[in-house]
Amino acid sequence: MSQARDIYPQVPRNGGPEGHRNGYPPTPLQAPRDSSRQEPRLLAAGPDAGWARHLDTFGTWEPQAAGPGLLEALAAAGLTGRGGAAFETWRKATATAGSGRKGLFPARPVVIANGAEGEPLSVKDRTLLAHAPHLVIDGLTALAAALGASMYVYAPAASLPRVQQSLCERPRGKRIHLAQAPETFISGESSAVVNMIANGTAVPMDQRRRLSESGLNGRPTLVVNVETLAQVALIARYGAQWFREAGTPTDPGTRLVSVSGPAPVRDVVLEVPGGAQLTAVLQEAGMDPASLSAVLVGGYHGRWVRPAAHALSPVGPPGRTARPGAGVIHALDLQTCGIQATARIVSYLANESARQCGPCMFGLPAMASVLNRIAGGETNPRLAAELDRLGRLVSGRGACRHPEGTTGLVSSALEVFAADFRAHLSGYCAGPGGAAA
Amino acid sequence: MKTYLHIDWTSCDGRGLCTELLPGVLDRDDWGYPVARGKAGWERTDVPVRDADREAAQEAVFLCPKLALSLFERPGPEQEKRTPGR
Numbered sequence: 001m002s003q004a005r006d007i008y009p010q011v012p013r014n015g016g017p018e019g020h021r022n023g024y025p026p027t028p029l030q031a032p033r034d035s036s037r038q039e040p041r042l043l044a045a046g047p048d049a050g051w052a053r054h055l056d057t058f059g060t061w062e063p064q065a066a067g068p069g070l071l072e073a074l075a076a077a078g079l080t081g082r083g084g085a086a087f088e089t090w091r092k093a094t095a096t097a098g099s100g101r102k103g104l105f106p107a108r109p110v111v112i113a114n115g116a117e118g119e120p121l122s123v124k125d126r127t128l129l130a131h132a133p134h135l136v137i138d139g140l141t142a143l144a145a146a147l148g149a150s151m152y153v154y155a156p157a158a159s160l161p162r163v164q165q166s167l168c169e170r171p172r173g174k175r176i177h178l179a180q181a182p183e184t185f186i187s188g189e190s191s192a193v194v195n196m197i198a199n200g201t202a203v204p205m206d207q208r209r210r211l212s213e214s215g216l217n218g219r220p221t222l223v224v225n226v227e228t229l230a231q232v233a234l235i236a237r238y239g240a241q242w243f244r245e246a247g248t249p250t251d252p253g254t255r256l257v258s259v260s261g262p263a264p265v266r267d268v269v270l271e272v273p274g275g276a277q278l279t280a281v282l283q284e285a286g287m288d289p290a291s292l293s294a295v296l297v298g299g300y301h302g303r304w305v306r307p308a309a310h311a312l313s314p315v316g317p318p319g320r321t322a323r324p325g326a327g328v329i330h331a332l333d334l335q336t337c338g339i340q341a342t343a344r345i346v347s348y349l350a351n352e353s354a355r356q357c358g359p360c361m362f363g364l365p366a367m368a369s370v371l372n373r374i375a376g377g378e379t380n381p382r383l384a385a386e387l388d389r390l391g392r393l394v395s396g397r398g399a400c401r402h403p404e405g406t407t408g409l410v411s412s413a414l415e416v417f418a419a420d421f422r423a424h425l426s427g428y429c430a431g432p433g434g435a436a437a
Numbered sequence: 438m439k440t441y442l443h444i445d446w447t448s449c450d451g452r453g454l455c456t457e458l459l460p461g462v463l464d465r466d467d468w469g470y471p472v473a474r475g476k477a478g479w480e481r482t483d484v485p486v487r488d489a490d491r492e493a494a495q496e497a498v499f500l501c502p503k504l505a506l507s508l509f510e511r512p513g514p515e516q517e518k519r520t521p522g523r
Contacts, residue, residue, distance in 0.1 A: 094520075206445040208507060357446035358470040366467070393466055396481035399447050 037284065038246060038273045041254050042230050047131050051169035054134035058237060063138045064172070066236040067145030071097070074232065076240035078252045083114060083188065083225030084301065084326040086314035089232065092222060095212040097147045099220035109220040111144045112197070113137075113229050115155030115163075116181035116188030119299040120348070121328045124256035125226050127269045129159040132230060133166040137176065139229030142236045147222065151176045154193050155226070156183060185300070185352035189400045190223035191215075192354075203354040204400035227256055227327075247274025251313035255324060259285040261292070261331035278310040278322055282331060293334045294416050298325025300345050301405025303412035304338065307331065337429055338417040342409065343368065343375040349406045360403045363394035367410060379427050388414060438510045441483040442494050444471060448505035455497040455506060462490055483509075 045057035055061075074090035081087050096109050113136060117125040129136060137153070144151045153163050157180055167173030179197045181187045187202040194215045196202035215221020224232075231253060235243045244252040251274030259281065260267040268285050278297065279289045289307040296304055297312070302325045310322040312329075332341055350364035367390045374383050391407035398404075414421065423429060442462075451469035462484060463471040473484040486494045486508070498506045 204447075206447045208443055208445070208509065358449060358451050358468055359446065359466065362468040363466075393472070396476075396478040397444075397446060397470070397472070398482070399445075 038254055038271050038276075040271050041234060041246070042128060042135060042227065042256060042271055043132055045132060045135075049132055049134065051134060051166070054132070058135070058138075058233075061138070061237055063141035063233070063236070064145050066142040067147075070142055070146040070232075070236055073235055073240050077235045077243040078240075079228065079231050079235060079243070080251075080314055081225055082227040082231065082255055082327065084299070086323065086325075089224070089228055092212065092224075093143060093147065095210070096149075096220045096222040099213045107219045109147045109149040109222065110152065110216045111140060111147060111149045112152040112154050112179075112193055112216070112221065112223045113140045113226050114188055114190070114193055114223050115153065115159055115226045116193065116202075117156065117326075118183070118185040118188045118352075119258075119326050119328055120185075121260055121296075121330050122258045122299060122326050123267065124258045124269045124327050126156070126159050128227055128230060128256065129155060130162055133163050134170065135230040135233045136226045137163075137166060137170065137173070139231070139233035139236070140176065140224075141172075143222070143224065143229065143232055149222070152179055152197060152216075153177070153226075154179045154181050154197065154223075156181045185349070186354055186400065186402060189402075191400065193223050194221055203356060204398075204402075206399050248311075248313065250315050251275040251311075255312075255327055257281060257312070257324065257327045257329050259329045259331075261285065261287050262333035262336070265331075272312065275311045275313045275316070278305070278312055278329070279307060281312065281329060282307060285329075287331055291333060292331045293336065294332045294338050295322075296328065296330040296332070296345075296409075297322040299328035300349055300409060301325060301401070302328060303408055304342070304416040305412070306416060337375070337420065338413060339371070339420050339424055339429075340375045342413040342417070343371040346371050346406060346410060349402070349409075353402060357398040357403075359394045359397040363390055363403060364406055366390050367394075367406065371410070374421065374424050377424065377427070377429070379425055381425050384414065384421050384425060438512060440486045440488075440491060440494075440508060440510050442486050442497070443483050443507045443509055444481075445505045445507070446470075446482065448503045450503045450505075452502050454500050454502065458493045458497045458500070459490060462486070462494070 045053050071090050071093055079089045081089055115125050115129050140151050153176055155163060160178055167176055182202050186192050189204045190211055191205040191207055192202045195205050198216055211221045246254045253274050254271050257270050257272055259270055265286050270284055272281055282289050292307040294304045295307050296302055305322045312324045313321050314323050347368040350368040353360045353364050355361045370383055370387045391410050394403040395407045453465055453469055456463045456465050456471050464474050466472045473481045498508055
């Protein structure tokens, strides 16, 4: 993991300071911040933390006993999902718990830790599974205890051996099932996760009934991102109030972000407080916002924004907020053509369609084709309007949000790269290497 | 309770029978797949059905060759209230 060095700027390598062996937060978590940098929480145990160092850093604790009151604590903490949709975790868990109690023969719910990281620019989940697997498993165990649920970890082949090893290190680890996620963009979509475990095909399913009502083998199913589970483990240990000491009242806690940019900037995973300023995050990753033309925030289903005063938060005033989605932040330098970059991404997304739903199977390649024609220098002035029309045509029509996400990305490109679109459609490209130059 | 026509996009093949039975509710897109008229977002997958269209919608459900349609009822769109753990 080439990112490993970058994400532990201040972690003591010998297992952390004294005085937190009884479940108290390790001191780095409360130390006064130097500059704006967030002290590591999720990765406080340092690189490749095994069971002993995990317990040494976070304190001994019985996740099986953490069930009662956990959902109330999650609600008080205001934890939202870190996999992309930023839905309130307690709400999702409560819906699943409620379905599990219904009917004559109540079905035992299932909690699935989702480590599939289909976003090509995201590395934070595999980083977390490599370095803090026990925190994820703690969170999974605690949440499953709250729901009386059985447990799965769903992760790509590269992450599974580390998870397996961690399960062997800890007591009662054998009760957790493992499932392998294929390396496709949509393999982490929640119904695709259930479909993969049940039927061996990681494509989304039609959801007449929500997974919280009827998911894996008809049981109420809760699919939770691995980072969210690690946050659950910290909230269960240290409480909602502690969680809220980082971040803002509307976006409490911290989140992991995968930051990448133009060479020679190295890809890094950073832990940033909720509501962090985009420019501060870019600077922490070693970039000068003034040297960038645009930043893709949230991943391939995210949006382009200018590298200006945006707060990274799932909620906030539009225009001053960038939704972190799956935690991807990808910067574009001033020399790269945003239209060409977007065309490449949309071509990729069209290719990653599961080809189950007509509007996605035909609409996404059509969008990619129009975008490639504009990127390639075709000067038909109707192309931009056609792109907009296609986006509106496919949105809301599919078993998953793949069409939505793609449309969102394209509409942000039309907005942020409006001048570039005008330039392209009048026959020139602002960036070098543009076919229209 | 409101009635919705659910389109299972993984089954739909764009045969177009539903668009003929419900011309005021469903249009066809560039490739022949149904599009709910005047709706946005998820109301294009779970399409609200007025009482006047209910019978035709029922017929569309029965006649869809791909069995891609179903009718269901649920309380209005407002979020169900919840408290943690209950």
